[in-house]
Every structure is written in C-alpha cells, then in structure tokens.
Amino acid sequence: MPGYTTLEQINAASDELEAALGDWQRPAAYGMGVATKGPSGDILDVWYPQPNLATNAFVPAALATATGYRSGTETFEMTAEQVDQFIEICAPAESYAAVPHPNLAAARVMRSMLDAEPPLGGERLVVASFIGSLDDAPINPIDSYLRLHLLSTRLVAPHGVSVEGIFGKLTNVVWTNLGPFEVEGFELKRGQLRAMGHNVVVNGVDKFPRMLDYVTPSGVRIADGGRVRLGAHLAEGTTVMHNGFCNFNAGTLGTSMVEGRISAGVVVGDGSDVGGGASIMGTLSGGGTEVISVGKDCLIGAQGGIGISLGDNCIVAAGCYVTAGTLVTTPDGTVVKAKELSGHDGLMYIQNSQTGAVEARARKSGSSWQGLNQDLHKN
Ligand SMILES: CC(C)(COP(=O)(O)OP(=O)(O)OC[C@H]1O[C@@H](n2cnc3c(N)ncnc32)[C@H](O)[C@@H]1OP(=O)(O)O)[C@@H](O)C(=O)NCCC(=O)NCCS
Known part of the structure; x- marks a missing residue:
C-alpha cells in the first residue's frame, strides 16, 4: 500500500476505517500490551509500551479493525495475524513524518517478542485493551494493567480513571528477576530454575509490580524501585528517597520530595515535601473514607502525619500526627476536630511540647521552611 504523505490522506484513511467499522464508538483509552499467562491460565502481568488516550481516531480504529472491538470496555488476546494486520493498516501513515508513530514502533517490538x-513463568501473548469510559470499573487483569499504565505514564492523574475493585481483578504474583511466576507451585519452579543455572531473586509477592519494571517516567528520581508500585503517578521533578513510598492511584502533581508514605488515593500538590517517615493516611485499611490531598508548598515534617487534607502553604510539625478526630486549638482559641480544618490554607500544625495540645497556628513569614531545595529536583 502506498504511504500517506499528507495529514488529509491520514484523515481520509481514518474515516474509511471508521466507516467500515459501522456502529462503533471510539474508546476513551486503549493500548496493546505483552502479557504473561501462567500455567493455570491466569494473566500474571501485562506491559503496555504505548498506552493511549483516544485523541485521534486512526490508531484505535486500526486496532478495532484487527481485533473486532466495537464499543465499551473490552480486552482481546491477539493472534500474530491480528498484530500483523494492525501493523499493515498503520504502516502507510509512517510516510507522513510530521507526526510520530509510537504505536507502530511498539507493535513491531511486540510482534518480534512473539517469535x-x-x-520462564508461562506463555507470552500480545493483548489489546479498550476502556469505553474512564468511569467504567476494571473488568479483568488485562484491563487493570492498562489503567495502572495510564496512571504511571501520567496520561491520567490519580482518580482520573476508575480502579474500583482492582484488587479483585489482579492476580497475586511472585515477582522475580526472571519475570513473574504463579505463587502455586513456585517452590518446585525455583528448584527447576536453579537446576537450569539461574540465580533466582524474589522481589516480592504482590498483586502490583514495581512501577519501574514497567514504566520509567521522565524527570523523576526513585532511589529504591521497590518503594513505588505500578499505578503511582509521579510528576516531573519528584524525588522519592529510599524510605519514601508511593501506592497506586496516588502520587504527586508537581515538584515534590517524598521521604514518607503516599498511600493509595492520596495526591500531593506542587512544591510539597513529605518528610522522613511521614505518613498520609489512605482509605484502604482502617483509614477514613475521605480521599486525602496535600496542597501546594506544604511540609509534612519528619514522623508527622495527616488523616485530613491540607490546603496550600501548610506545615505539619515533625512528629505531629493530625487525624480527622484530633482536637485542635485554633488561632482564636476555640477547639475543633481537625476534619473541620481539612483543606484550609496557610496553617501550621504543631503538638505543643509544653501542654501536649495540638494547635493550628496561622503560618508566619519567617519560618525555617521556605519551600523545596530546587537543586534536589532538577531531575
Ligand atoms: C513546625 C516547624 C516548621 C516550626 O519551625 P519554624 O517555623 O522555624 O518556627 P520556630 O521553630 O521558630 O517556632 C515558632 C514558635 O513556635 C514555637 N514552637 C515550635 N514548635 C513548638 C512546639 N512543638 N511546642 C511549643 N512551641 C513550639 C517556637 O518555640 C517559636 O516560639 P517563639 O515565636 O516564641 O520563638 C518545625 O518545628 C518543624 O517541625 N519542622 C519540620 C522539619 C522536617 O521535619 N523536615 C523534613 C525533614 S525529612
């Protein structure tokens, strides 16, 4: 097929593809990935080299043509012929050099992986996943992994795609230096691998892999890859130190220093610092129902913690833990539950070392906290 040399030709090809699909609806997001299927048939992981929001019609229509997708949230295990068909449909667009073709490059890499x-942990498959609406809940592991990739590649911010019930959709997996393995029968497998001369290093047994084994976002430093789960959203300029942690569907929106824990669902604003050993309560186990956020230019001091949201320009003193029910003395002397102050700007929370009372003071200009050290964030 001759190449398309103009955008008009690509648009015409796109219209033709969509017309041939008939009654189809362009998905909100989609991607092709490489999955490992364990011996019992469970999907252990999927790597999506090029996840997408459906900003153009051509590529998702090409993938729908190859897989038979028409609408809604659906996943497909693709045959080699279907992958070849997708590549064949997309290849003429390469002649138009003004736009990049990352999906085509990724599809070629995935096709070569089939050969x-x-x-070592099972069978390799190329899969395709379509998310009809970002509000649709995950339907299976193939779909769940696309959502985790959308978050970690920063195509969507935390809470930008549904992850409702994702724990129930993912498989618990033995994550090793030799790839993922099923938990059932792993000891025997370990012996077989050793007999083959492999040094087997188990990094964890979990439903979520380490983010860096699947996605490497630009402009971040992560001192210990085991501390960031796939599905974390780390913005440019974020540094996660060795004891920092970031769960899935959580993370930073701008430059941040993370030396404490960002629990699932928590979002930290630009310019904020989560100090050493600090804890931000999540909603998964024993936390409240409020999704906690930290505004811009905040400091949660070492060993401090919050179960409420902070507005902009707030400080929680080192060692001060403010839960939703903590009784706090406000600047005018009244005492309120901390949840009443949730989201307020410009407050400094301290535990008075004389009285033990937790106090919220209005922030003053002369504080020792004057924002992040910018030199630490030129990543
Ligand atoms: C809360 C904090 C920021 C206050 O620092 P600051 O803004 O420089 O303020 P100061 O220490 O000058 O304190 C202001 C006033 O509050 C008083 N104060 C501070 N902490 C207090 C406490 N826990 N109990 C009673 N009074 C306290 C100070 O004595 C001072 O009183 P003064 O005005 O009469 O002199 C600081 O104590 C803190 O906890 N920083 C955390 C740093 C950190 O952990 N970073 C992360 C590293 S990983």
Whole structure:
C-alpha cells in the first residue's frame, strides 16, 4: 500500500476505517500490551509500551479493525495475524513524518517478542485493551494493567480513571528477576530454575509490580524501585528517597520530595515535601473514607502525619500526627476536630511540647521552611 504523505490522506484513511467499522464508538483509552499467562491460565502481568488516550481516531480504529472491538470496555488476546494486520493498516501513515508513530514502533517490538523465547513463568501473548469510559470499573487483569499504565505514564492523574475493585481483578504474583511466576507451585519452579543455572531473586509477592519494571517516567528520581508500585503517578521533578513510598492511584502533581508514605488515593500538590517517615493516611485499611490531598508548598515534617487534607502553604510539625478526630486549638482559641480544618490554607500544625495540645497556628513569614531545595529536583 502506498504511504500517506499528507495529514488529509491520514484523515481520509481514518474515516474509511471508521466507516467500515459501522456502529462503533471510539474508546476513551486503549493500548496493546505483552502479557504473561501462567500455567493455570491466569494473566500474571501485562506491559503496555504505548498506552493511549483516544485523541485521534486512526490508531484505535486500526486496532478495532484487527481485533473486532466495537464499543465499551473490552480486552482481546491477539493472534500474530491480528498484530500483523494492525501493523499493515498503520504502516502507510509512517510516510507522513510530521507526526510520530509510537504505536507502530511498539507493535513491531511486540510482534518480534512473539517469535522470541517464551518467558520462564508461562506463555507470552500480545493483548489489546479498550476502556469505553474512564468511569467504567476494571473488568479483568488485562484491563487493570492498562489503567495502572495510564496512571504511571501520567496520561491520567490519580482518580482520573476508575480502579474500583482492582484488587479483585489482579492476580497475586511472585515477582522475580526472571519475570513473574504463579505463587502455586513456585517452590518446585525455583528448584527447576536453579537446576537450569539461574540465580533466582524474589522481589516480592504482590498483586502490583514495581512501577519501574514497567514504566520509567521522565524527570523523576526513585532511589529504591521497590518503594513505588505500578499505578503511582509521579510528576516531573519528584524525588522519592529510599524510605519514601508511593501506592497506586496516588502520587504527586508537581515538584515534590517524598521521604514518607503516599498511600493509595492520596495526591500531593506542587512544591510539597513529605518528610522522613511521614505518613498520609489512605482509605484502604482502617483509614477514613475521605480521599486525602496535600496542597501546594506544604511540609509534612519528619514522623508527622495527616488523616485530613491540607490546603496550600501548610506545615505539619515533625512528629505531629493530625487525624480527622484530633482536637485542635485554633488561632482564636476555640477547639475543633481537625476534619473541620481539612483543606484550609496557610496553617501550621504543631503538638505543643509544653501542654501536649495540638494547635493550628496561622503560618508566619519567617519560618525555617521556605519551600523545596530546587537543586534536589532538577531531575
Ligand atoms: C513546625 C516547624 C516548621 C516550626 O519551625 P519554624 O517555623 O522555624 O518556627 P520556630 O521553630 O521558630 O517556632 C515558632 C514558635 O513556635 C514555637 N514552637 C515550635 N514548635 C513548638 C512546639 N512543638 N511546642 C511549643 N512551641 C513550639 C517556637 O518555640 C517559636 O516560639 P517563639 O515565636 O516564641 O520563638 C518545625 O518545628 C518543624 O517541625 N519542622 C519540620 C522539619 C522536617 O521535619 N523536615 C523534613 C525533614 S525529612
């Protein structure tokens, strides 16, 4: 097929593809990935080299043509012929060099992986996943992994795509230096791998892999890859130190220093610092129902913690833990539950070392906290 040399030709090809699909609806997000299927048939992981929001019609329509997708949230295990068909449909667009073609490059890499040695933990598959609406709940592991990739590649911010019930959709997996393995039968497998001369390092047994084994976002530093789960959203300029932690569907929106814990669902604003050993309560186990956020230019001091949201320009003193029910003395002397102050700007929370009372003071200009050290965030 001759190449398309103008955008008009690509648009015409796109219209033709969509017309041939008939009654189809462009998805909100989609991607092709490489999955590992364990011996019992469970999907252990999926790597999506190029997840997408459906900002154009051509590529999702090409993938729908190859897979038979028409609408809604659906996943497909693709045959090699379907992958070839997708590549064939997209290849003429390469002649138009003004736009990049990352999906085509990724599809070629994935196609070559089908001819390579299978992974040690099971079978290798190329899969396709379509999310009809970002509000649709995850339907299976293939779909769940696309959502985690959308978050970690920063195509969507935390809470930008539904992850409702995702724990129930993901498989618990033995994550090793040799890839993912099923938990059932792993000891025997470990012996077989050793007999083959492999040094087996188990990084964890979990439903979520380490983010860096799947996505490497630009402009971030992560001192210990085991501390950031796939599905974390780390903005440019974020530094996660060795004891920092970031869960899935959570993370930073701008430059941040993370030396404490960002629990699932928590969002930290630009210019904020989560100090060493600090804790931000999540909603998964024993936390409240409020999704906690930290505004811009905040400091949660070392070993401090919050179960309420902070507005902009707030400080929680080192060692001061403010839960939703903590009774706090406000600047005018009244005592309120901390949840009443949730989201307020410009407050400094301290635990008075003389009285033990937790106090919220209006922030003053002469504080020792004057924002992040910018040199630490030129990542
Ligand atoms: C809360 C904090 C920011 C206050 O620092 P600051 O803004 O420089 O303020 P100061 O220490 O000058 O304190 C202001 C006033 O409050 C008083 N104060 C501060 N902490 C107090 C406490 N826990 N109990 C009673 N009074 C306290 C000070 O004595 C001072 O009183 P003064 O005005 O009469 O002199 C600081 O104590 C803190 O906890 N920083 C955390 C740093 C950190 O952990 N970073 C992360 C590293 S990983």
